[in-house]
Structure formats: structure tokens, C-alpha cells
Amino acid sequence: MKLKYLGTAAAEGIPGMFCNCRVCRNALKIRGKEIKTRSQALLDDKLLIDFPADTYMHILNHGLDLRNIHNVIITHSHSDHFYPNDFWCRFEGIAYDIVEEPLNIYVTEAGYNKALRQLGEDMNETRVKFHKIAPFEPFDVEDYHIIPLAADHDSSSNPVIYIIEKGGKSLLYAHDTGIFPDSTWDYLEKYNKKFELISLDCTGMAQKNLRRSHLCLNTDKEVYDRLTEIGVCDKNTIVYVNHFSHNGMLTHKELVVEAEKYGFLVTYDSLEVVF
Ligand SMILES: [Zn+2]
Numbered sequence: 001m002k003l004k005y006l007g008t009a010a011a012e013g014i015p016g017m018f019c020n021c022r023v024c025r026n027a028l029k030i031r032g033k034e035i036k037t038r039s040q041a042l043l044d045d046k047l048l049i050d051f052p053a054d055t056y057m058h059i060l061n062h063g064l065d066l067r068n069i070h071n072v073i074i075t076h077s078h079s080d081h082f083y084p085n086d087f088w089c090r091f092e093g094i095a096y097d098i099v100e101e102p103l104n105i106y107v108t109e110a111g112y113n114k115a116l117r118q119l120g121e122d123m124n125e126t127r128v129k130f131h132k133i134a135p136f137e138p139f140d141v142e143d144y145h146i147i148p149l150a151a152d153h154d155s156s157s158n159p160v161i162y163i164i165e166k167g168g169k170s171l172l173y174a175h176d177t178g179i180f181p182d183s184t185w186d187y188l189e190k191y192n193k194k195f196e197l198i199s200l201d202c203t204g205m206a207q208k209n210l211r212r213s214h215l216c217l218n219t220d221k222e223v224y225d226r227l228t229e230i231g232v233c234d235k236n237t238i239v240y241v242n243h244f245s246h247n248g249m250l251t252h253k254e255l256v257v258e259a260e261k262y263g264f265l266v267t268y269d270s271l272e273v274v275f
């Protein structure tokens, strides 16, 4: 599989639009990997994970081609992951010469309701079709087997993290979660495969002991150690930390140095990982 990180930031992005902190000022000056847009990733150029407002920017800057994408899986309803207003741009009379239709969007209850509010009752289902998903109810999309797991995050956003399997390979995409809930650990303990790649929330960067709602480097290590202990990770597993906030108070360059102390790699916008 090939995972391309299109956006690697939390809600504000780095730099935050109105922010004048050291990290945001540095990002504007240095640009490159210091600039981080809102969360989105793309598997094998075809399965899109999350749909923030920055999707348009990812089309312009990172070569995202939505015309080739027929399935989108959403982690939760927060705006840095899900901005359904823009699906209006695919409606009849707005987008022309659409060959494959509709675009399938897999989303939990809160996201579904948000889409209803933003797009209205007429969802134009010939162009955009929403499918409700729930934790621990696996589903198949194209040649992917997708298992949503419970996350520890704002419960009103109905958050999930994902196991995504294809061709004997397995990815754990775990953003916007604190230390996993017991139900997720119970599932993982019975999971009889190893992950080739795990992508962990690092909103708090080098802060210490951020355990609820988001994670930081030292709690990522705790999660990684437990995943190793239960046998779903080993030394061959690639470990990236991702989903960054200026509240973590480190620049990308500083974070790379800190993450290395834990053996973790740091994502940046447009990074591609093949596994
Ligand atoms: Zn987020």
C-alpha cells in the first residue's frame, strides 16, 4: 500500500490563521515542511481518509485528483476532518461530465447529521452517497477491508480510528484519540495480524502525559509499547506520529529531533510512505 499524507495538522493548521506564536511565525517564514494543513490522507491514490476544508488546497498543491476517487472514509465530525459543505461542488449542475457516480462517503452518525444540516435534506444521492458506519462494524470498500475502532475523543463527534487491510498488509490509522478505550484494546488483543504501519496522534508533541482526547510523544510510546506487548507491532512496523498543533509548541525541525528519541518518524504534508 502507499499512504500519502496530504494534511498533517489539527484544527487550526500551522500556522494558525490569526496566530502570532513562535511556531506559527516560524512556519510562515520557513514554509516547506513547517507548513501543516488540516488532516487528510490518501491510500493508493484512491481511498481518501477525511475531508477537511483544506481538501481544495490539497488538490491545488499536492496533486489530489478527486475525479479518480470514489470512496472517502471519515474519522469523525470535527471540521479539521470533515467539511461536508464542499460536497455540494459535486452536485448535478455544479460538476460536469462525472463518469463514476456517486461518491461514497463512510461516516459515523454525528458526521452524517452534520452533512444533513449543511447540505439539506436533498442530498443529491446520485452524486454523493453517505453510508453510516459504527465502531467494530467492519465494511469492505473496493479491495480494502476496513475496521472502525472506538477512539477516546470528543464523544459528540462520534470518533473512530481505523484498521485498513489490503493484500495481507495492515495499517492502523489512529488520530484524534487519547489512550485507546478498553473496547479497542480488547479488539486489538484478539487481532491476529501485525501492522506494517501505525500512524499515531501527536497533537501534544513533546508535552508530557497527554492521555485523553489526544496524545503526545511519551503517551504514543505507551501506546506503541502496549501494541508491541500484545503482538500486533514488532521491530519491522513503521511508526509515524501525525496530527500536530501549534499548542505542542515545537517547530517541525524541533519535533523531528524529539521524536527520534522515541524511535518515531514525523509526518509532513505530501509525505508518501510505501509499505
Ligand atoms: Zn483533528
Ligand SMILES: [Zn+2]
Residues within 6 Å of the ligand: 015, 016, 019, 020, 021, 022, 023, 024, 025, 246
Ligand atoms: Zn500559533
Ligand SMILES: [Zn+2]
Residues within 6 Å of the ligand: 076, 078, 153, 157, 176
Ligand atoms: Zn477531533
